[in-house]
Structures are given as structure tokens and as C-alpha cells.
Amino acid sequence: MNRLRKHNNELFLMLLHLALGIVIYTIPFSSKLVSLAVVFLSIFIVLVAKNKVLAVLIACAYVATSDVFFRMTGGLVFYELHKYLLIVLVLIGFVFDQVRVKGQVYLIYVGLLLLTIVFTSYDYTDAVRKMIAFNLAGPVSLGIVAFYFYKKKVTMQQLSKVLFFALLPVISLVVYLFLYSPSVKDVVTNTESNFATSGGFGPNQVATILGVGMFILFARLLFNKFKGIQSVLELLLLGFISFRGIVTFSRGGIFTAIAAMIILIILTYLRGKRTFRSKVLIVLFWTITLAALVWLLAANRTSGLIENRYANKNAMGVEKEDVSTGRKVLFLTELDAFIESPIVGIGVGKNKAYRFDKTGKVAASHNEISRLLAEHGALGILALSILVFLPLLLRIENSKNIYFYSFFIMWFLTINHSAMRIAFPSFIYGLCLLDVTFPKKVNVKTQSS
Template sequence: MNFSFLRTIGLHALLGVFMYYFRSFGDIYLVLILVYFFRKAANTSANHKPLIFLYGCAYVVSVEVLFRMSGGTIFYEASKYVIILFSLCGIYERGINVKSFAYIFYLFLLIPGVYITLYEVDYGLNVRKAIAFNLSGPYCLGIAAIFTFGLRISKKEMLNLLRHFLYPLISILTYLFVFNPNVSEVVGGTGSNFSTSGGFGPNQVATVLGIAMFIMTIKFFYYSKNNFDKILDLILFVLFSFRAIVTFSRGGVITAILMILSFLFFLFLTTNGKQKRSIAISGLVFVIVGYIIWSISTIQTNGYIENRYANENARGIKKEDISTGRSDLFAFELKEFVENPFFGIGVGRVKQVRFERSGLHVASHNEMSRIIAEHGLLGLIAFSIILIVPLFFHLKHRRNIFFFPFYIFWFLTINHSSMRIAAPAFIYALTLLNYTNENPTLHRQQAIAEE
């Protein structure tokens, strides 16, 4: 039992309630986060400064959605800029791994699209906002990847990283229960539900709650050693899973389930016979708990959640498009790429062009199709880099049992939610960590290092 961990969880649970009643606190909260992590880094040995900034990035990834739910930050993309800042500080402290230069090239490939936008500027388009909104995510990914490339992290340090993800998610959980304590009162159909999502985008809320589901699974199977910790993990898993399901946004929940299955598969492969039996028994417990969660969710949503996952409307009639319109958006963006293959239509213009041609004022939900539509062949090369480099990296660092869950999260999230939040960008960067199941090691590197 870790009393410091419990105290921090309790503090963040209260913070979620506080943020609900004092929503303008977000700006102060963001400043406090910056002060805390910079002060902690200043008081930490040079060997561990990169880890402090890594923890800071994880914390901001989770708190971003809380800020957006409460509407409490000065500007919408503030969290991504903070992650970029922390990543740059981490790069300064540990240097640049020479093998990460692919990501520097990736960042340069995104620049020409800005000039296309400036040249093809549309009436009524806020150019600065459009460019910032659509490039903040990719640049967050690229800079974070340069920071984490080859960064050594031990099993204990990974637990600390996951805890920094978890703390703001606890605040989000309590915020949701205060915002909507009775789910059954606000559910009347099968569409994504803003009332059960804290008044914010169900897709994004479900995505971060899915991260919480994954973290509690890791703690239960991999880190928790006593019954108290395991029971606490299960309770939090139930609460996070329930709130994720009742958002009626399937992407975050399905992604979380696939992450969990991937993690358990590789954990099972790397353990001995006795540990395999323990994992199997715990897995059976999880299946039973999952059935209970689903049953509660079905009751609380008056059965609508079963219709949602069966791709049926409220009357039980099968819907033709399981993607809820995303396939049409994807097809439109591919068409724009075919018509503008070299440099694309310009950063941030896909939404405007779609409105001009179809009357639909809808942003892209797929990062892959967006990047090639807006950046053309340069975007295709850029996406190929971020798709392939982690796979080659993993060939030399196969001990990282977290690699495939993180990679799955990134790939699935950008295909159902694009990069609206920082989570897929930063969690992608975690695939490049050099994970070791050993005691903490030194992290300081030369400015240019081979490994």
C-alpha cells in the first residue's frame, strides 16, 4: 500500500469537484503545473531531469481534456504547446539521438503545406487558427518523438509515468460524476452523449477514459502485489469503464480493449508457468468484472448501449454505415489528394473545402487522410515515416511489452478522432522508449548519441 499514491489520488478526486464549481481555475492550474515540474526538474539530478519532463508531458496529456471540459484555459491548444515545451526541455537535457533525425525530416515535410494555405487563403478562414489547430498535433508528435527516442526507462519509472497519466484522469472521473450523477436520466437514444461526457466531446472523453482503463489493467496485472491494491485497481477500472461506455463513443472503448488484450498477450508470453496461471486466473476475474460493467451500463442506458454497439438506432434498426459518416469524410479527403497530389490543398483547408463543395462543415476524423489531403505526397512520406520508424525501432528493443499497446492506441485513435487531443501524439512517442525491467539507469546522453 502506497499512502503517498492514495493521498495524491484523493487530492485529484477533490480537484475534479473543485474544477466543476470553479471552472475558471484552469488558467491558474496550468501555471501551477508548469511551476511544479520546472521546480522539480531544477531540484533533480541531471541524470533524471529528462524523466521529470516526461512525467510532466504525461500529466498534461490527461489534464488537457479536463481543461476542455471546464473551459478553463486561455486558448484551446495550450496543452499541446506545454507538451512541446517540456519535450524541448527534455531534448536539451539529454541531447538528440542521431537515429531520431527521421522525425526532424518529418517536421520539415509539413512546412510547405503552410505556404499552400497562405497562397490559397479562403474568405472567412482564420488562417492562423487553422494552421495552429492542424499542425499543433503533428508537431507535438514529432518533437515528443525526438525527445523519447531511445530514452531508457525502468519498470519502476514506467509505473511513475503511468501514475502521472492517471492523476488528472481521477479528476475527470469525479468531474463526470458531479456533472451527471444519474446516467439513466439523460440517455434517450444511441448517439454520442454530451451529457454523460461532462458537456464536452464524447469521443475525446472516451479516449482518455480508455487510457485510464488500460492503466488500471497494467497496475492490476503487472504492478500491484497485495489484495488492497488489486481491489482498488478493480474499483477504479469499473468506474472508468462505466463512464467510458456511457459516453456512447465506441472508439475509445474498443481501442482500450485492444490495448488491454495486446498487453496481456505479450505479458503472458514473457512470464513463467506459475505467473501464467496467475495471469489466467486474474484474466477470468476481469472477464467477470467486464460482464458486470456491461450489465450495469445496459441497465443505466435503458438498453440503448447494446443498440449502439450493435450499430442499431434507438428502435433496433440496423444502420448502414458503422463508421457514422467517417468513411464519407475519408473518401472525400482521398479524392482531394488525387486531385492535388504534389503539395495538397494546404494546412487546415480540408474543412473549408468540404463545406464549399458539399455544404458539410465537418472537421476531419482521420489523421491519415487529412495529412495526405492537406500535404499531398509530402504528407504521404511524412505519415510513412511515423508509421514505419517505431516498427524498426522495436526490432532492436523487443523487451518493451508496452510497445504494441501504445502503437495500437496511436494508430486507432488517429483513425477515429484524428489528433484533436495530445494523447495520440505523446503516447506514440512512448513507443520509442528503451524499456528495461531493471533498476533505474542513467539518462544523460551526449548532444549527439548513437544509442
């Protein structure tokens, strides 16, 4: 009975968010109201919850994946709101949680980032607050999230619940995208990243969040038992989200999702018992079949242009010289900045001005790693070392989190193609640090059901 109630609740929430996408598209101002409701409800839920860790995880999951949707629809009071909200939620959990926090090393990471500000020389024309906020809100929120999540104990069932709440805003997002541009064929004219199919917002960020939805739905298909209408709905959603992700013509988020799926399916197959391995192969077969159908549909609706995009060709079929769509130049410019100022970097927020002086182009960083090197110098290397090696060391100590490598690769690839522009990388990195526990005498299949 409890399981049936749980499934009904999940189905209700999915349908509610489907309706939410319709409402916000139809009544644009409602986005601000819903956004404010998310802020107050997430804080309230964390304050009143008995299980603070789970409440913080669920609230952060929803906040992290709804970030792009509310930016797209003009719902945020200010642009970086959800990054700051992640910090607020975690600090509430820290203050009221009775479980001792073990992630103090991440405060060193935050300190290294902030220390660079002291060595940065700003002039009177600089919008200092905006420069610092734009470049450090994401990295600092990651550090605070990691500080709290480090070695926090959660069960596999609780982690599955957290991922479900991360999925909900993606449902609203994909519904909104469909209403914004129902006919893909009418708005696709070349192989560049397409703002029209991305709801008028940045295709890179939109594809990233759609990729998150793809991964979560795939994981649910892999681990959950068949739930009738809900399972059918989730399979259809997986196909629909994949289609809308592909036709953004932004490849980073899609490749990231595929990489995470491949890692997850390999690990579950290797660690599963014989009966579960059979299910893995069945899921793999149907996933490949669905992917083929989605790709054929995307190719048809884009008149073959999507095939050119993924083959690194322009609309005329001529191969492009730069597969990175300009990111290589940005990366090399930031390496030059690091070479010029290797100790403390060129300063927080100075990357854009440095690039303009060197190339005459105004462009923000797409790569958090090269941004750390350019703006923070050796301090950035130390900060990056903490981010990369601490989760891997934790993995050696505790290998129970079947999602670990998928989460880690999603974080790493996302910050390499989209930097820390959205709130999601902070959250997914935090999930890498969880201490996932299982009920005794439960095999892989029942652990994940």
C-alpha cells in the same frame, strides 16, 4: 519501508485527484487556477530534476491526459495549450539533458508538415493562424516529442511511474463526470454520442481519455502486487471508469482500450514464466467478470440503448447504414482531395472548406491519416511513412518494451477515430520509442512489480 512509502504516496495522489474533481465541479473558476499551476509546476519540475528524461516523461504524461479535463472545465488559457506545453517541456529537456538526442529523423517529419504551408494558398477570409494551429499543433507536438523520446533509456519501474501520473487526471475527470450527470438514465434518450454523460464536452475525446485510464489500471492490475486498500480502489476505479466510458456512447476510445488490453495480456502470457502465467489467467478472469458486470449495469442504466449503440442500431432497434457514424464520408472526401492534388495536397487547414464545397457540410477531420493525404499530398505520405515504420524498425532492434504494441495500437487507432484533436496521441507515440531496460536476473513478474 521505501515500497510502503511509495504506495502511500500513490494512494495520497489518487485521493487528491479525486478531491480535485469535486473542487473543480463545485468551484468552476478553480479549473483555470489548477490549469495554470500544472503549467508552471510541470516546467519547474523538469527544470530542477536531475533525471531530465524521467521528469520530462512524467510531466508530459500528466499534461497529455489532463488536456481533455481542462478543456471540458474551461481551464485552459487557450485551446491548444497542452500541445504547446508538450513541446516546451521536451525542448527544456533537450536543452538541459546531457544525454544525446537520437531522433533527428522526426525533425524531417516536422519539416515535411511545415513545408506544405509554403504551397498553401490562403485568401483574405481565412483565419490562417487558427487553421494552421488547429491542424498542425498536434502533429508537430508529436514530432518534437518523438525527436526527444527516441531511444531514451528508462527502466520498467520508471515507465510504470510515468503511466501512474498519466492516470491521475483521469481520476479527476471521472469524478467530475459523475457529479455533472450522476443519473445516466435521466440523460440518455437515444443512441447518439452523449454530451451530457461526457461532461458537456466531446464524447469522442472524453471516451478516448477514459479508455487510457482503463488500460493503465488494467496494466497495474496485471503487473503490480496486491496493495490492500489501493488495489481495491484501483479495481473499483477500473469498473467505474469503464462504466462512464461506455455510457458516453462513443465507441472509439473504448475499442482502442480493449485492443490495447488484449495485446498486452497476450504478450505477457507468452513471455511470462509459469507462475506469472497463472496470475495472467487470474487477472483475465476477474477482468472479464468485471467487464460483464459493468456492461449489465450500463445496459440497465441506459434502458438497453447502449446495446443498440454497439450493435449499430438506433433507439428503435433499426440497424444503421453507416457503422462509422459519418466518418466514412469524411474519409472518402479527403481521399478525393488527395486525388485532386496528390503532390502537395490542398493545403494546411483547407480540408474543411474543401468538404463544404463538395458536400455542403462543415466538419473537421476525424482521421489524421486521411488528413495528411488530403492536406499534404505526397509530403504527407512521406511523413506518415516515418511515423509508422520507424517505431516498427526500432522494435526489431529492441524488443524489451512489453507495452510497445499496446502503445502503438492506441496511437494508431486514436488518430483514426479522433485525429490529433487532443494531446494524448503525441505522448503515447513517444512512449513507443523508449528503450526500456531491466535489472539483471529479473523475470517478467518482478520486472513489473
